[in-house]
Amino acid sequence: MTTDFDLSAYLARVGLEPQTTGRPRLDQLQQAQIRTIPFENILPFLGRVPETGPADVFAKLVPGRCGGFCFELNTLFAEALTALDFSFRPVMARVRMGAERGGARTHLAFVVDLDGDEWLADTGFGGQGPALPLRLAETGEQTAGGKTYRIHKDDAEGEQVLEVRLDGDWFPLYGFDRVPVKPGDIEAATFVCALSPRQSFRNTLKAFRRTETGTVSFLDGRARWTGKGDEREEKLCSARELISFMHEDMGLAYPEENLTAAWDRLQDLHTQQAG
Template identity: 25%
Template sequence: MEQLVEKYLTQLNINTTLTGLSLISHIKAQHIATLPFSSCNVILNANLSLDAEALFERVVFNRTGGYCFEHNKVMYLVLKYLGFSVKPLIARVLLDGKEDNGRLHRVTLLTFEGEQYLIDVGFGAMNPRFIVPLKNGDIDTINGRYTVIEMDNNHYRLEYTSANTQPITLYRFDLAEFTEMDCNIGHFYSSQFAGAAFVNNLVVSRVMENERVLIRNREVTFFDDAEKEQIVYPITSVQQLHSLLVEHCLLDIAFSDAETLYTFINRER
């Protein structure tokens, strides 16, 4: 793990003189700004091993993107190697409003100096830019308000409210024990099941300090969070899609793979 983590820290230009929550916040910010969230590999039927070496090679060093079971395992392994107390959790995503959705979103629980925090680097364009304290309250950010709601028996909800919209629940979770095998099962479903979201949709995003970019099937949205503006463009050519993936989302992807993805998003449904 030492070589993998040291290479990760170097590639993300991490200031290793920082300590504690400042270091974790810095790593998180650099991760979501540098390493894209992406369902490309799922659509391209790539081998999505979660073994540490293959995972770091694919997501970090080769920069081919990934989703929650990949990104948040990388973060978990990095924080664990650095000596932090972390454990995996699996949440239920509720963006469609269905409370009985399966547990298909990996996150990381951090315990630091007696307090608990949620670390998430795998939720796409709505990913919090900050580490989330596990206590009731609102956190106002450049792109909207995040709200932690503590239910009974260590159950939590994370809500998000953007400008002039009603709150939506991103996901709910509890502090039960989860193992890597639990995560492997969710990862297999998310990448292989015929009805899974990432099997059926091209989703690629990157979250920077003041801006975000989101590709979802045949549209790309640019968010300027500092100016509270967003612009949506249609994706109308392979050349445009490849340019967006490489230049704006920082994916290292062959033009031939962009052709496959472009055919995919224009298929009959």
């Protein structure tokens, strides 16, 4: 943990008070951060590599009231876990998203040791990620945030694989092992995710936040709200509408010029794809 991490400010940002301990606390922490600090890729979409140093991440996500992608979100989460005396280790995962095996290690998550059990904790995988930590020793189904998950061992790849049930089938999200993770690994993976044309973050604008009753999300011009059995989708038609959505629905405090630049680039991409 860095000396710049202010636990009181973090807990205020995610709407928690330091009361519960143990497993309930871990559940509350992951759920609260996912609900209040959105997964989003505005900086990579604009061609910028986000800073992943703990002090920089804290400044952006807590007083700056922005979101980020996995390396930012889970760097902040790690600081909170440390401040609250959880025992954990980082793992670098290979994203599968339906494939039989993953590619490079481009996702950060954590294995938390708690009361003799290990839990997969992750605030940075966006819409398909679990809303609550999952027990690693459990090979059957686990439910979190209205979705059903399982974790199974892929002996051929030497990984444990997180899967979500979609339309009745199991969909692999990512696989991970226990190779030690160093700060340089995170820095390199951040660079690849932010700038590589093979990664979605450079050419797809996305945002996701859970709410108490559902989700709010955005993908390449379309906003979507779910909750209490209701679902609606809306195509945003101007930079002003994007700014309003990101500020009011996502709760992001990016300057208007950043969001206008993101809108302009999104329109350029749409024009290129149409041509």
